[in-house]
Structure formats: structure tokens, C-alpha cells
Amino acid sequence: MHNSNRGGPVDTDGAAVITVDSLAKEYRVYDKPEGLLASVTGLFHRTNRLVEALRGVSLTVGRGEFVALLGPNGAGKTTFLKLLSGIITPSRGTARVLGHVPWERTDDFRRRFALVMGQRNQLWWDLPAAESFRLHKEIYRIEPARFDRTRDELVDLLGVRKLMLQPVRELSLGERMKLELVAALLHEPEVLFLDEPTIGLDVVAQHTIHGFLKAVQAERRVTVVLTTHYMKDVAALCERVVVITHGSILHDGPLGEIVDRFTTHKIVTLDLDATPAPGQMERFGFPCEIRGPRVTLRIDRTRIADVLPEILRSESVRDVSVEDVPLEEIVATLFRAGAAAPMAEATA
Amino acid sequence: MSNAASTDHASPHATGGPFAGLRIWFTMLAICLEERLVYRGDFIIGTLMRFLPIVTQVFLWTAVFNATSKADIAGYSRNDIVAYYLLTMVTRAFSSMPGLSGGISRSVRDGSVKKYLVQPVDYVAYLLAARIAHKLVYYIVAILPFAGVFYVCRSYFPPVPDAVTIVAYVLSLVLSFLLGFFMEATLGMLGFWFLEVSSIIFAYMLVQYLLSGHMFPIDMLADIPTGIAGVSIADVIRWLPFEYTAYFPAAVWLGKIQGATLARDLAIEAGWVVVMAVACRIAWWRGTRRYSAFGG
Numbered sequence: 001m002h003n004s005n006r007g008g009p010v011d012t013d014g015a016a017v018i019t020v021d022s023l024a025k026e027y028r029v030y031d032k033p034e035g036l037l038a039s040v041t042g043l044f045h046r047t048n049r050l051v052e053a054l055r056g057v058s059l060t061v062g063r064g065e066f067v068a069l070l071g072p073n074g075a076g077k078t079t080f081l082k083l084l085s086g087i088i089t090p091s092r093g094t095a096r097v098l099g100h101v102p103w104e105r106t107d108d109f110r111r112r113f114a115l116v117m118g119q120r121n122q123l124w125w126d127l128p129a130a131e132s133f134r135l136h137k138e139i140y141r142i143e144p145a146r147f148d149r150t151r152d153e154l155v156d157l158l159g160v161r162k163l164m165l166q167p168v169r170e171l172s173l174g175e176r177m178k179l180e181l182v183a184a185l186l187h188e189p190e191v192l193f194l195d196e197p198t199i200g201l202d203v204v205a206q207h208t209i210h211g212f213l214k215a216v217q218a219e220r221r222v223t224v225v226l227t228t229h230y231m232k233d234v235a236a237l238c239e240r241v242v243v244i245t246h247g248s249i250l251h252d253g254p255l256g257e258i259v260d261r262f263t264t265h266k267i268v269t270l271d272l273d274a275t276p277a278p279g280q281m282e283r284f285g286f287p288c289e290i291r292g293p294r295v296t297l298r299i300d301r302t303r304i305a306d307v308l309p310e311i312l313r314s315e316s317v318r319d320v321s322v323e324d325v326p327l328e329e330i331v332a333t334l335f336r337a338g339a340a341a342p343m344a345e346a347t348a
Numbered sequence: 349m350s351n352a353a354s355t356d357h358a359s360p361h362a363t364g365g366p367f368a369g370l371r372i373w374f375t376m377l378a379i380c381l382e383e384r385l386v387y388r389g390d391f392i393i394g395t396l397m398r399f400l401p402i403v404t405q406v407f408l409w410t411a412v413f414n415a416t417s418k419a420d421i422a423g424y425s426r427n428d429i430v431a432y433y434l435l436t437m438v439t440r441a442f443s444s445m446p447g448l449s450g451g452i453s454r455s456v457r458d459g460s461v462k463k464y465l466v467q468p469v470d471y472v473a474y475l476l477a478a479r480i481a482h483k484l485v486y487y488i489v490a491i492l493p494f495a496g497v498f499y500v501c502r503s504y505f506p507p508v509p510d511a512v513t514i515v516a517y518v519l520s521l522v523l524s525f526l527l528g529f530f531m532e533a534t535l536g537m538l539g540f541w542f543l544e545v546s547s548i549i550f551a552y553m554l555v556q557y558l559l560s561g562h563m564f565p566i567d568m569l570a571d572i573p574t575g576i577a578g579v580s581i582a583d584v585i586r587w588l589p590f591e592y593t594a595y596f597p598a599a600v601w602l603g604k605i606q607g608a609t610l611a612r613d614l615a616i617e618a619g620w621v622v623v624m625a626v627a628c629r630i631a632w633w634r635g636t637r638r639y640s641a642f643g644g
Contacts, residue, residue: 089637135376137375
């Protein structure tokens with residue numbers, strides 16, 4: 001019989017795997033004034049205030065997308081991931097992940113996604129990771145043959161086959177993180193949420209994890225949503241970037257678009273024959289930084305085609321490079337823009 | 349018939365089947381066992397330390413009996429008292445749950461409880477598996493010192509009771525394990541409402557220590573009136589859960605409780621297990637709901 005009506009959630013290729021509409025989350029926090037006296041009065045009377053961690057976020061993520069959530073600390077990124085994985089319930093708004101309302105926490109939903117939080121371990125501390133894997137096999141009801149195959153594939157991709165037989169507490173942070181990722185992917189989740197997966201890791205480990213995530217995502221068409229502070233993660237992995245500040249989405253689009261939209265300058269680095277005389281480089285009228293014979297200029301993107309030939313003609317230049325403003329800097333500008341925005345709203 | 353569970357991606361999941369839950373549980377038990385065995389050294393020391401308070405109790409009662417001319421106090425001879433304390437130690441080996449409530453409230457505070465919200469696994473079932481593993485390892489380690497002490501003290505004990513009493517005794521022990529587990533698990537889940545539950549746990553321990561029969565056999569209170577005609581303190585305590593975590597099984601073995609009374613008290617104990625299991629479940633549901641609404 002043709003099996004078109006599956007009764008379950010519909011998620012054909014290309015269709016949305018995650019749909020979020022005006023999702024908002026408020027926390028009530030107690031204000032604790034400083035000082036002993038205030039602490040004592042606090043026993044009898046507490047003032048609380050609402051903190052809006054997320055103020056009406058809407059977005060749609062299709063199957064197989066790799067989305068980065070960027071934002072300063074406290075912007076609401078982790079709150080957003082917690083909502084999508086059903087750990088917390090929203091104050092307002094709706095969300096569907098794989099057709100399920102996440103915070104209903106049905107087992108059917110929970111078997112189909114995974115959440116990895118950078119500093120939290122799902123692995124048993126005193127036992128080898130292989131034992132935790134075995135438990136996952138039962139919890140997620142993975143077929144034995146399939147379990148062996150998936151596990152072998154994953155540990156080989158990350159080069160941690162030997163480590164899985166060593167007690168987790170004896171492993172380094174990077175090794176642990178790799179095994180956490182294996183544990184999270186054993187049940188072949190369709191959606192993967194990663195909360196700062198590369199935090200505190202060295203460059204080599206970061207690189208390995210990038211390669212791994214890319215391979216897994218490409219091969220299994222896993223939908224990945226990741227929060228991070230490292231632009232390297234974003235550049236290596238994500239086609240789509242969602243910038244969240246103060247609980248709202250500031251930008252949602254391809255990485256390249258951010259660069260186009262939010263950069264006004266190019267960075268031009270010149271290696272001169274000798275250290276320039278005072279005023280020699282300043283006369284072009286652009287902000288410049290001089291370190292010996294190396295000069296860095298920030299030149300308007302619109303004027304670079306006119307200005308650069310002029311500089312090359314008038315100075316004795318050994319070498320020149322033209323680069324975009326570093327991603328970190330763009331994002332920092334974005335975060336600051338976001339910080340200013342709520343005030344603008346308030347006065348409007 | 350078409351397979352209703354299949355999706356367009358071949359599902360990696362084996363079909364559940366009626367025993368899937370049990371299999372998960374036994375794997376949890378096996379892994380918890382392995383984990384506990386990592387700490388066996390700690391266990392050996394802990395076991396030996398348990399005998400110390402008993403020694404002081406025995407000295408105390410010896411002094412009490414020396415000071416009085418009576419051969420028995422409230423139906424307990426000197427030998428009975430020693431046997432009683434040794435037997436409550438056995439009950440406590442079943443019903444005490446070191447670290448359970450503290451562990452649960454800590455997992456709420458530090459957020460590790462999230463794992464059980466994200467994974468398709470039942471936290472209470474996991475805790476139970478972990479605790480059974482904890483106990484099994486403890487028994488393996490403790491059986492030798494226990495056997496030694498009981499052998500040395502064999503002369504204090506009355507003759508081995510009849511089969512019915514032994515069955516009732518074993519049943520009362522198993523129920524005391526479940527009762528202790530669900531009481532302390534429920535207590536730990538208060539961590540969803542209060543950031544720090546250690547003072548609540550401490551208050552519970554005090555009440556438990558007084559009313560469980562840890563300090564003295566509860567039937568010694570049978571003559572102390574409550575003010576209500578014909579109702580003694582012991583009658584009140586009988587309807588509370590505490591005495592079932594120390595006094596009751598010991599009294600059963602010593603033949604203090606028999607026949608219809610025994611059946612009734614076993615029913616009370618079983619009733620408390622059900623009540624506390626339900627309370628624990630409700631605390632988990634409401635607690636996680638609160639956790640989800642307020643923070644996480």
C-alpha cells in the first residue's frame with residue numbers, strides 16, 4: 001500500500017523543520033539589593049521584575065539548513081535553544097519542531113532531536129563513553145546493527161575510537177566534547193541543537209569538530225542550529241546567520257549578506273619601503289595605523305577603486321592586500337547597533 | 349498492513365515492544381552498577397562506620413539494665429534490645445537513601461536535570477535503578493561484616509521464626525526500601541520550589557530519627573497516652589510512614605507483631621509506598637512544569 005498518509009508530522013524535503021512564530025519568554029527575577037540590611041528586608045518583602053529574554057522571535061528553518069545564532073551574552077540565544085528543545089515553555093508565541101510542540105516533550109519528539117550544551121555532560125563521568133553510548137542505544141531504542149554502524153562511523157570521523165573505552169573523567173575537554181557529539185548523534189537525530197560546542201577548545205579540536213559537523217550534516221541532512229561566540233565556527237559551517245540582540249532578531253540571512261550590509265570599509269594593508277614620515281599617509285584622509293613600514297588604512301568601499309591606484313602611484317609599495325573588515329568586528333558593530341535599538345523604540 | 353511508524357527517512361529506531369521499558373531499565377541498572385563499583389573503597393569504610401553507633405547504644409542499654417532490677421523494659425529484655433538494634437540496622441540498610449534528596453535538588457540547581465527533559469527517559473525510573481544498584485553494591489560489600497557481627501551476637505537473638513514470619517519480614521524490608529526511596533525522592537524534588545533543601549532534609553531526618561524506631565523500639569510508647577481515650581503515641585506513629593523504615597521489620601522478626609496486626613501493618617506500609625510513589629510522580633510533574641515556566 002502506498003504510504004503517503006503517515007499520520008505523523010509531515011516533513012518532506014525542503015519543507016520547514018522548525019517554524020517559530022512570535023516566540024517570547026519572560027523571566028521573573030528577584031532584585032536583591034546590596035548589603036546585609038537589604039538582605040534581611042528581602043526576607044519579608046521582595047521586589048521582582050520581568051526580564052524579557054526573548055521578545056517575539058519568528059523564523060523558519062528548512063531541512064538540512066545549518067543556522068548560526070549570534071549575539072552578545074544575555075541576548076537570548078540559549079533561551080531560544082531551550083525553547084526549541086522543550087526544556088522551557090514560552091510566555092507567548094508558538095513553535096513547531098518536526099511537527100511537534102517541543103515543550104510537550106513527547107517521547108516521539110525526543111527521539112528525533114538532540115541537544116548538546118557545551119559545558120554540560122550527558123556522558124557518565126566515571127565510566128568509559130562506550131557505556132553511555134550503550135545506554136543511549138536502549139533509551140533511544142536503536143537497532144543493534146544500526147547502532148554499531150553509526151557509532152563506528154562517528155568515532156572514526158572524529159578519531160576517538162580508542163578514547164571511548166577510557167573513563168570520561170580522564171579525558172581532556174576537547175576529547176570529551178567529541179564524545180558528547182558522538183553520544184548526541186547515535187540515534188541519528190533529524191535536528192541538532194548545539195549550544196557553544198567549541199567553547200574553550202583549542203584550534204585543532206575546533207577544526208576537527210567543524211569538519212565532523214560538516215560531514216554529518218551533508219551526509220545525513222541533519223538540520224543544525226548552533227549558538228557560538230566564535231566567528232570561525234560561523235565561517236566554517238553556517239550559510240545562514242541569525243543575529244539576536246536583546247531578545248529580538250536583528251538580522252537573518254546568509255553570512256555574505258551581513259558583510260555586504262554592515263560593512264562600509266575595506267582594510268588595505270601596505271608594506272612600504274620605509275617607515276612613512278608623519279602626515280605622509282594621513283594625507284589620503286582615511287583612518288590609518290602605522291607600525292614601522294606597515295600601514296593599515298580603512299578605506300570607504302565606494303572609493304577604493306579610485307583611491308588605491310593613487311596610493312600605489314605615489315608611495316613606494318612592496319606589497320599590498322585588500323580585505324574585508326574581520327567578521328568579529330562586523331558582529332561587534334551589529335551588537336552595538338542592537339544595543340541602541342531598544343532605546344530608539346522606547347523613545348519612538 | 350502499512351507500517352504506520354515509518355518515515356521517509358528510514359527510522360533508526362527498533363520497534364518498542366512491551367518489554368522495551370524493562371530493557372532500558374535493566375541497562376540503566378547495569379550501568380549504575382558499574383558506576384557504583386568505581387567507589388567500592390568508599391563503601392567499605394562507610395559500612396564499617398555504621399557499626400559504631402550501635403556499639404554505644406548497646407553500652408547505654410547495658411547501663412540502663414544494670415541500674416534497674418527489672419528483667420525487661422516494656423517487654424524488651426537486654427538481649428532483645430541488642431537484637432533489636434542489630435535488626436534496625438538491617439532495615440536501615442534497605443530504607444536509608446544517603447544522598448538521594450540532596451542529589452536530586454543539586455541536579456535541579458546546577459541544571460543537570462535538563463538531560464532528563466531532553467532525552468526520552470524517565471527520571472524517577474532512572475533514580476530507582478541507580479538506587480537499586482547502589483544498594484546491591486552495598487550489600488555485596490556489607491554482607492561479610494554484617495554476617496560477622498550477627499554471628500558474634502547470635503546468643504542475643506530468639507530462635508529463628510516460622511516461615512510466615514520470615515516471608516512477612518522479607519516483604520516488610522522490600523517495602524521499606526521502596527518507602528524510603530519514594531519519601532526521599534519526593535523530598536529532593538522540593539528543590540524545584542526551594543533553591544536549598546538541606547534544612548528541610550535535616551528537619552526530616554530529625555523526625556525520622558525519632559519516629560522510625562532508630563533510638564528506641566516504638567512499642568515502648570504504647571503506654572504513653574495522647575490525650576484521646578485509648579489512643580497511645582505508638583498508635584499514632586503506626587499510621588505514619590516513619591516506623592516502617594526501621595522499627596517495623598525488626599519487630600516482625602522478633603515476633604512482636606503477628607497475625608491480623610501483622611497483616612494490617614503490612615497493608616499500612618504498602619499503602620504508604622503507593623502514596624509516596626504518587627506524591628513523587630506529582631512532584632516531578634509539577635516541578636518540571638514550574639522549572640520550564642521559570643527558568644531552566
